[in-house]
Amino acid sequence: MESKATCERILDSAERLFSKHGFSDASLRQITEDAGVNLAAVNYHFGSKEDLYKEVLLRRIRPLNEERLALLANAEQLAGDQSVPLHAILDSFIRPLLRRATDDKTGGMPFLQLICRDLSDPRPFLFELLAGEFDPLVARYTRSFTQALPHLSMSELFWRMQFTIGGMLYAAVRHRDFERASGGLCQGADLDGCIGRLINFCAAGMMSPESPASSNIAFMPKEAIQSTI
Numbered sequence: 001m002e003s004k005a006t007c008e009r010i011l012d013s014a015e016r017l018f019s020k021h022g023f024s025d026a027s028l029r030q031i032t033e034d035a036g037v038n039l040a041a042v043n044y045h046f047g048s049k050e051d052l053y054k055e056v057l058l059r060r061i062r063p064l065n066e067e068r069l070a071l072l073a074n075a076e077q078l079a080g081d082q083s084v085p086l087h088a089i090l091d092s093f094i095r096p097l098l099r100r101a102t103d104d105k106t107g108g109m110p111f112l113q114l115i116c117r118d119l120s121d122p123r124p125f126l127f128e129l130l131a132g133e134f135d136p137l138v139a140r141y142t143r144s145f146t147q148a149l150p151h152l153s154m155s156e157l158f159w160r161m162q163f164t165i166g167g168m169l170y171a172a173v174r175h176r177d178f179e180r181a182s183g184g185l186c187q188g189a190d191l192d193g194c195i196g197r198l199i200n201f202c203a204a205g206m207m208s209p210e211s212p213a214s215s216n217i218a219f220m221p222k223e224a225i226q227s228t229i
Contacts, residue, residue, distance in 0.1 A: 006041055009035040009036065010042055013031050013034035015056045017030055017031055023049075054125075054126070057114065069137070071091070072089065072092040072140070075088040083144075084147070091195075094202070099191070112172045163205065167201070
């Protein structure tokens, strides 16, 4: 029990300090002092600093993705022989992550800040770990989206999945800033409202008809561009 408690203290401190300072600038000395342990304890339980960082992520990522897949499986069971409704697919993917924004027991903002950084600009030692944790999840959701959106080509579907992921990550980390940015029109504490609106927004984008992407605006005269703003 004491060994487990020590591991949890180290992981909590590492998560908090890695989130605040980044991997490079958060030292093992800072982490051990914050956790109230010696360096030997970190070496014994985790090995290197890189291995500690990996465990910080895995402690949060695996329960998150397990919850997503469980919600998706439940939605499939409810759908029976029909394809799962798009909103249900998006809900199972988006809600578990955003819920963690206000739940310190599942990581809270420190974890969300870490995962956003590491998904957008992963360190080389994380490539294999992130691929192993997220590639099967992406494949699973791709099958569900394909069934719900048969009008989309695979290339278009992947574009829209990436845009959905981007919107989800931004909302997860920045939703509390929406109130300031909107002059009070959006309530930063309204997490459920944020989740519902995000799901509706992503669903509308995912369902829209497929059309060839156009970069014509890059070649429009300056006056024409200004007239469209």
